[in-house]
Amino acid sequence: MSDDRQTKAFPVSWDQFHRDARALAWRLAGAGPFSGIVCITRGGLVPAAIVARELGVRLIETVCIASYHDYKNQGDTEVLKPIAEAVIKAAGANGRGILVIDDLVDTGKTAKVVRDMLPEAHFATVYAKPLGRPIIDTFITEVSQDTWIYFPWDMGLTFQPPIRDGVA
């Protein structure tokens, strides 16, 4: 989403992300079997690795999409690399049996582009915001639309001022 109203912060550590991605794999275990995984880069690469390991899926493909070109600012959705024909052919009609994974769904714009490519695929994200939720099939944690999720690969350790310095 492209606005300044995402005032709440939801920081996620590596530990928490691993736990949440594994919880996603547990939830997906009953939804398969899946002939392959298509991950939406770049954010989908990390949960896809974890879910693929848990579900024993070894055919992994990327669909390379960029839409947030600057921090918090969504631009046009750009498909940099489509899904390989071999992967589409290995799936059932309209992508049935394919698992599509991303780290989160926000407005749903990115997922919609891939949904148009694979209408019958199973779409899963670790986190979801209300606007994008209807377009996906499975997720683990919902956060409000005015929340920005901070992923561990985007963060580093920084000094935190003592709490008492911020108390009036």
Ligand SMILES: O=P(O)(O)OC[C@H]1O[C@H](OP(=O)(O)OP(=O)(O)O)[C@H](O)[C@@H]1O
């Ligand atoms: O539901 P939407 O509003 O479309 O937003 C969700 C998408 O935005 C982020 O990707 P981004 O475009 O920032 O690229 P990245 O995965 O390479 O970080 C995120 O990883 C999702 O793919």
Ligand SMILES: O=c1[nH]c(=O)c2nc[nH]c2[nH]1
């Ligand atoms: O790191 C991110 N956090 C978010 O909440 C978000 N929404 C869209 N794209 C996003 N990227």
Ligand SMILES: [Mg+2]
């Ligand atoms: Mg992404």
